[in-house]
Amino acid sequence: MIHRYIPKGDGEKEKMLETIGLTCMDDLFADIPDELRLKEPLDIPPAMSEIELLRHARKLGEKNSSLSTMTSFLGAGVYDHFVPLIIDHIISRSEFYTAYTPYQPEISQGTLQAIFEYQTLICRLTGMDISNASMYDGASAAAEALLIALSDKRKSDNVLISEGVHPQTLRVIRTYLHYRNVDIRVVPLKEGKTDLNAAKELVDEKTAGMLVQNPNFFGTLDDVSSFSEFCSDNKMVSVLSVDPISLALLEAPGKLGIDLVVGDGQSLGNGHNFGGPHFGFLAVKKKYMRKIPGRLVGISRDTNGKRAYVLTLQAREQHIRRHRATSNICSNMSLNALTASIYLNTLGKSGFREVASQSLSKAHYLYNGLLKTGAFQEVDSSPFFKEFRLKYNGCVGHLLRELRKRNILGGVDLGEYGHEGEILVAVTEKRTKEEMDQYIACVKEASA
Amino acid sequence: MKYYSTLIFELSKKGKRAFSMPALDVAPVEADILGSPLRSDLPLPEVSENELMRHYVNMSQGNYHIDGGFYPLGSCTMKYNPKINEDISRMHQLTDIHPLQPEETIQGTLQLLYELQKDLCTVAGMDAMTLQPAAGAHGELAGLMMIKSYHEKNREYERVKIIIPDSAHGTNPATASMVGFELVEIKSDENGLVDLDDLKKHLDEKVAGLMLTNPSTLGLFETHVREIADLVHDAGGLLYYDGANMNAIMGKARPGDMGFDVMHFNIHKTFSTPHGGGGPGAGPVGVKKILEPFLPVPRIEKEGEKYLLNGDYPDSIGKLRSFYGNYGVLLRAYAYIRSMGPDGLRESSEHAVLNANYLMNLLKDEYDLPHDLTCMHEFVLAGLKNPGDATTLDVAKRLLDYGFHPPTVYFPLIVREALMIEPTESESLQTLESFATAMKSIAKEAIESPELLKTAPSTTPTGRIDEVFAARSVILTYDDLLAFEEKQRE
Incomplete structure (x- = not known):
């Protein structure tokens, strides 16, 4: 019996094989040397029907204590x-969730426009000029932001990171930077704020940038203005990691002199999901336009002069630039970024x-x-x-x-x-x- | 499909709202308590709920999507996204889970992930698996980091070269750079496979490893893969398997048996999870025993009847992202594997390969087929046989008028005017034939009425889009657009 996801009627397989001059499915795999060909079925559990699989999944669920009861x-x-209910109604639309990356803009205007609106919303929240189409999560976005800072060859020896940064983010940064021989210098907290006097002792002319989280891991607020001043005094890139919800009240980091803003977007309408998928945002001042990794959507026009959305400045990206690309990131967390846009538009001002x-x-x-x-x-x-x-x-x-x-x-x-x-x-x-x-x-x- | 370009910011009217909230039931605290500079303006849109819904429905109708039609994008594997996967990924008891909940409250989730690791190991022929990487490229990053850590552990610091064929995905060289490797690109032979002589020239004491996609991006199986593996291993290097095309060989052959030491899966390709307009995906990475100590932490393990998260691996490369991976995506992959079973997985690969060969056969009279061999799940055409003035881009844009998403174009880079076609097992014989009819008819138009190709598309929500204008004017936000329009008026 053929599986329900494989649309072949009786005799069609045989007819197709015959057309291409083969007699059985194995003939299609003749290029695989015999000693590499699997002779036995894969040792995984047998197929389940929908009824069985739903029952099985429910049983697994019963072994959890979820937030529905806690x-x-x-x-x-x-x-x-x-999470406003409208979100799932929108992201469950086949047009959004079963579409591919919008490489053919004429038939991907929905996804492209959604990303364009997302970029605008993130820029307005952060006070930055440019936001990419999203990153994997807040931690990897922070690591990629430091890579932007480190791309200045004269200043690629070390970075400063506040002790107030989430320990997981610090671990991810350590992983990303270990292989680049970058020295990570942790600046201690003093009375809940990053100790900039201690940072003065750690900074040198080869420090690429500094990362501070606000509110920090322990929930307290840092002095963003002093941090950005400290960075510009020392000619290094300031990177601020933020809780996007806090930006409903706090001044936009861009107005306080910050160069790059990152954060995790889970709070913006994305469910818990045991930690993923969420998304990370990365927004920068205009001068980092050529250095920002990931996708960007811009406005253009079609042959009739109509407004149209399109992926742009792709020369930074891996599929064009290969080993000289700003990053290897290929996907974005499109659906989660869409979720965030719907969230912000639902709640509004x-x-x-x-x-x-x-x-x-x-x-x-x-x-x-x-x-x-x-x-x-x-x-x-x-x-x-x-x-x-x-x-x-x-x-x-x-x-x-x-x-x-x-x-x-x-x-x-x-x-x-x-x-x-x-x-x-x-x-x-x-x-x-x-x-x-x-x-x-x-x-x-x-x-x- | 429909044209709609109105931005939410253009719909906004002061005083409208799309939310409702309960009244605050504790004493209000003013934001001044934060002791920080506060925002004077929060420039978010103001719309009603019904306008919001309509805005997004209208917007969505500008999208082509796999539930609506055929998507023969080579290397992207646009297969059907089963609906039970979506339902399971929304079961509250499985998803309303905070990542820092105590282990005893998440046994179901850990069991599911543990079983998924095991199944992926079985499909791959690997010994251990991490589910942490968020995407294929993220998996590549994990894999190359492990290779580097492995050589560092063995004090072979001079191993700095990663060898990559010229047919590889752009992520391979980009990843090698990110991990601080030197890149060595090797040529493909006349059949698009690894040129063994060229490979041998680069195998020395500086080699850290080789990255290989098999079947290759040309859709061909590397028949000499064992020999390649032996050569690289003899030189002291390790082999990385780019799993982008793993969907072609499930239940037929396994990277682990071919000699690969580490590999990633593209969950959103091989295991039917939706592409979401560009993500989220997931990129689990499998390794052989020798690389196991270097896997990212925490690892999901079983002790007796209890499942747990174990972070105690001193040689681990560390963490690649927060928490444990794109769980919501992994849930869907788990549902897919359970729906398919061993026979279903094998059949999906077989039918993917059958569909590709059948379609290739239908197209090879009108289109240039540089490698006329039995292909795997995809094949690459070098444009039209008689193109006149028409380029591959013109063919792609004309296909839009026929209601099809075009194939991947201009990749792999080693084939001129490349059209890379991957039908997947999800398509019926009838769909393949109507696609071929459209392709043949475009071939005819290229000679008889080439302007139809040059001016295409004409039936889509927008006509061909001026990419140069976008790159020059750099309008990346609504505020950029307002500034641009202001400047134009001056």
């Missing part, structure tokens, strides 16, 4: 912001601000509530946005287990990141006062 205060790069300010208010409610229990101590005195860390008086692992018994994912145990006894808690607009009060009550019980 209240999440987990963050550290992936946040439980609400007032809704996006509302998401950010509710997250801010609720995070402060929980922060104050937790401190009041007496079970926590403050770690950072500096301001935070929607995520904060606290020092717990008892065992963090025990507390998190107690919370989980009440279906609450209480946060990230920072002991795993070298900060024993500390917990990182994220609060989005989705959390209710009731949920936070439950959290607080549970802490009181667990610490009593």
Whole structure:
């Protein structure tokens, strides 16, 4: 019986083989030397029907405890912001999700226009001039941004990275830069902000650039203006990694003198998905136009003078430039970037601000509530946005287990990141006062 | 399909909204508390929900897509995207999972990924697999990093050369550069296969490895692959398999058996996951035992009945991206493999190859076929036999008028006027024949009425687009467009 994904009727296979002068399927593979040809079927489980596969998938799902049954205060790069329902209706359209990369612009205007709108939205949020069509994720976007900085041959010896950068991002950067013999110098935090006095001791004339995350991994806000001044004083590229939701309230980094802005776009309407696919954004000032990796969409006109969208400045890319390309990146996270555009357009001017300010208010409610229990101590005195860390008086692992018994994912145990006894808690607009009060009550019980 | 170019920013009217939110149920906190410079303006559009939906539906109708028609893009493998994959990738219990949840709350997810690793190893003939790379090119990056780390571990720091055939995808040389390798390009012989004599010339103590696509980008199987592998191994190098064309040989042959040490899969090609207009994809990387210590971390493992994430590998190249990979894409690939089973996977490769050979046979009278051999899943034509003034680009644009997505054009670089055609197993005999009829009719038009090719397309949402204008005017945002229009008015 032929598989339902292979559209061949009775006798068609034989007819086709005969037309090309062959007698059986194996004849098609005659170029594969006999000793390399598989003689046995692949040792994988037999085919399942739709009914069986759905049942099987549900059974696997039952072995998880998902956020459908738990209240999440987990963050550290992936946040439980609400995803407007319209998004899935749009990205489920075959026209968007089953299309290829828009290399034939005359029949890909939908994807191209979506990317063009995405580029505009990212530029408006970040205050940058140019955004590419998206990267794999925030961490790899940060690594690629540093590669832009390092492309200046006179300054390719080292980069500075704030201790406030997400440890995972730092690890990804280490991987990307290890093979280029670039020295990575970590600048410590002081009272929740990157210590620029310490950075002065680390910078030299061969430093290509510096990366700071704002809000940082621990949730606190850095001094972006001083950071960008420090970079321009030392003639190096400033790279700022941001939480896009925070940009609903905070000044656009471009207006504060930042050269390159990166970040992870999960917050913008992309579900958790166990960490992927999300997307990374990378936006730059105009002078880096020839150095930005990845796809760019521009406006052009067709033979009749009509407005048309098209991939442009492709001479930077690997399929044209090969080993001299700015990066090897070939795909973008088109559908996730589309998701982000729909998200931003759905919330719009007032809704996006509302998401950010509710997250801010609720995070402060929980922060104050937790401190009041007496079970926590403050770690950072500096301001935070929607995520904060606290020092717990008892065992963090025990507390998190107690919370989980009440279906609450209480946060990230920072002991795993070298900060024993500390917990990182994220609060989005989705959390209710009731949920936070439950959290607080549970802490009181667990610490009593 | 339809023409629609109105931007969301042009639809925006002050005061409209497409969202609803509950009232704030705690005391409001003002943004001043952030102690940072605040934004005075948030320039996002203001539209209603129904306008938003219509905007995107109209926009989408400017797209050709695989659910709507044939997409014979060589090397891109535009096969059908099964619908159960989409449904499974939206099951809340499998997807509403935070990546930092405790292991005991994600056993189903870890089991699924563990099984996927195992199945991919089986299909590839490899010993271990990472699911972390986000795309094929990202997998290449992982693979070449592992090769470099392997030589560094053996203190063979002088191994700096990566050998790549001239028919390779552009990502291969770009990746070699990113990892700090020197690139050596070798020639193809008259059959488009690796020129063994040229290869031998470059095999010395500086060789780190060879990257090979097999079947090659010409759609031909490297019959001497074992010999190539032995030559490279004898010189102390490792072999990288670019899995772009793995969809041709599932259940028929395995890279691991051919002598490759490391390889990537393009999940969105071989395992039917949607291309999404350019992504997301996924690029799992398989390795032989000797490279296992270098795999990215964390690795997904099983201990007794428990699945876990293990980051404890001191020789690992580290992390290539946040968390564990494009899980949403991997879920779809898992569903595909379970739907197909061993026979289904083999049959999909067989029918992909059958379709390609059948279509090649239909086209070889009118189009120049430089390598008239049994092809694998794709074949490359060198333009029209009697082109007149018509180029491959003209043929491609004219195909749009016939309602087909054109093949890949001008790649591989070693074939002039290349048209690279990959029908995949998803197409029926009837579709192949109507595509061939269109191609033949274009060949006739090239002689009889060449202006039809030169002015094509004429039935698509836009006519041929001026790419030079785009590159010169550099309008990359709506704000650039406003500035450009302002300048024009002056």
